[in-house]
Amino acid sequence: MALDAAGGGFIARNKLWTEAQAEAAARVMALVEEHELRTIRVAVADPQGKIRGKTLTPRAFRGAMADGLDFTTAQFNFDSAEGIAYNPFTSGGSLAMEEMEGFPDVTLVPDPATFRILPWVPKTGWILGDMHFPDGAPVPFDARHKLKDAVAALEKTGHSYVAGLEIEFTVCRVLDPMMAPEHMGSLGLAPEPPKVEPLFRGFAYQSEAHLDVADELLGVLADHCEALGLPLRTMENEMGPGQLEFTFDVTGALEAADNLTLFRSMAKQVCARMGLHATFMTQPGLPAFFASGWHLHQSLSKDGRNVFATPEGSGALLSPTALNFVGGLLEHAVEASVFTTPTVNGYKRRKPNSLAPDRATWGYDNRAAMIRVQGGPGLSSTHVENRIGEPAANPYLYLASQILSGLDGLERQLDPGPMEHAPYEAVHRPELPKDLYAAVEALDGSAFFRGHFGDTFVDWLVGMKRSELARFEAAEPAWRDAPEAVTAWEHREYFTRY
Template structure:
């Protein structure tokens, strides 16, 4: 490839690297499963990274390429430069740059790069005249580490929803996480103790959906790193402890027009939702079973998606209760009109999950889908007959069913693209097969001496 000219933005980053005496750059990307990967390079290589890219072996990354197609190239985005706060007190200071992945054979964006999948979804929205904004609410647990530094399931506090210290003993840890995020450029809007012991939530500012996906990927790394400094283990596993609330990532969505108006707002509507918003919402509901495979991508995800623990499993929407899959939150201003998809969990790959949501909603707009009436009763109290009367279906009950739904949904498979769709389905089928042949401790405890 021909070396690119150094852009003004890239030069500004190089200047900041020198001013802040940065030693190493971590070039960040994610694999198809959402695991954050990085290649560390000396800061002196920054100009080369911006103009030529950094080459790596793609065959070693889950779901990327085969061994004979292994050469890939990372191209960093200058706007994503951020110093990693937990490294600045040590001997060497590191900074992060989020990268796009390129195929060296074609010198084009790599179809298997999850960030590229989301970029294609964003472009589809842009072509229709919309900017997509989103705000996630990721939850996580902070558990104690043992004397060897390994994770345990021991609670780090006894707090509950919105509790303060002394019950919320991890409030100082959460505070350090927030300071770290703010040092990296996050605008944190709220944080609090969640319902379960040792469970927490930190919400950051509503933003364009690509920036938000970048932030979610970074957020998980920051939380884990700073928790480890306090001898705690942070986990985004959806349901680490049975019979208590699991961790979700409720996701707020809205579309804005090219002139900066919220396309979801209509002051004349009973729910202040425009026809565009209702069509988008209808698309989300229509494709919800397939979205679940991407937004709830682990076997463990379905231990959270059960009635009774505030996790929605019923495909409906409401403006007044949280038992429905989609909620229309109250909005103080027209710009705040939005919908909230409550099923996703923080184990998902944010790039793929957000791409699935965009394509599902835009499909609703393009096909003028009818939005059902809201369900204002508590669906958890409905029996099967009442749910049938309202026409309320349920989300898949396990990962295998969810992948079946994904494979049969042409819109969502097209959203992922052939490469990612094939590799994602293959990986999730394998995960579910391994789960089915495993024997759990529950089974041992229940059956070993009984039979």
């Protein structure tokens, strides 16, 4: 089943693939034929970072690899529980963009570099793509485009972004799936979450006994990561009941975001097939469950060399380039909160003495700081870890916000100031937003992110989050009386969806 690269389809006509992608497309079609695949899932990451897609036959897939795939824009009108944030059937209901009126179709263009054969589904392929308008222009709300733009801006300076992933999540055994019709919810009301029990007992940080209890699952997930080419490094028992942490080796920015998108989806699907439930919700609304985070390890390289590292004997922990990059991360941490922590629930982590930051701080190997420096003179692995993120974050927007913030630090040679030895006591440092309301206001007023992402994108995302917040406020009007408590709305909204 050879791909006719000279067929003059939508992709070739609009020059939407590089030469390398076109060559990879031919290899993809050869794999479809060689492995006798019966279906291929063509997917896209939605605004919440979850996967939406269609399942194609090989014949239809061949057409999609030339002309793309018709795909609805509805996902850009829905908030986190399919609540209609923007009504495209009303005047101005889609941010006054004619291209978005009436739930129109756009074209999903597969990226051949993302193709995989799924190891848990017989004879099934998978590929991720980007959304384009009929004239070939990128759909401005597609987060994968935003990350590619940020990478391109950084690469103009001669630097490449390097990311390592460390993500925590919770796995439970399902006792009652809650599948009766009255549990299904509706548009804007998430389904009733399943009744569960933790996979193992907490609290016991890095317990080998807990890893043994989870051995069957861990073995399956490790095998699938290997088959998918996901660069898994370690699997650990984190602090709370049923809480796990997976770490992944360093890659480029786009590959890292694609990998995390696929991993989260894979973990949830595989767990469901085993009678388990995996959630990337930060703080489940269950007694004694512990909050999870997503720590993003990052550095820059130039000509294959880590430019954050310093020579042995220099006495400097970080290079001047790294210091400026950290300065940018600190400078824009407050206004980036919607990107790093996009849910109501994610802010339950942000409190003193919680292993999560509450201020824009940095320190050496200090888990209370937002930016934790790891490495030192003579170590080529020197990098910084941002501990601010939640596991439900859209990976494309999280990484893009880091790249743009760090790039601003490079361009303006921002000084991060002295490191903090007691970050929770650093009252001179900016306090991070304590809830999604404050984070949305910070992003709405951000000239920096409006300048990079555009007013159309920022206005749209702010509107999406305000729709989510309006549903939260309607369901939980007294939440401010106990702001640290996980509400019933949060558990229903996020436990299953993320």
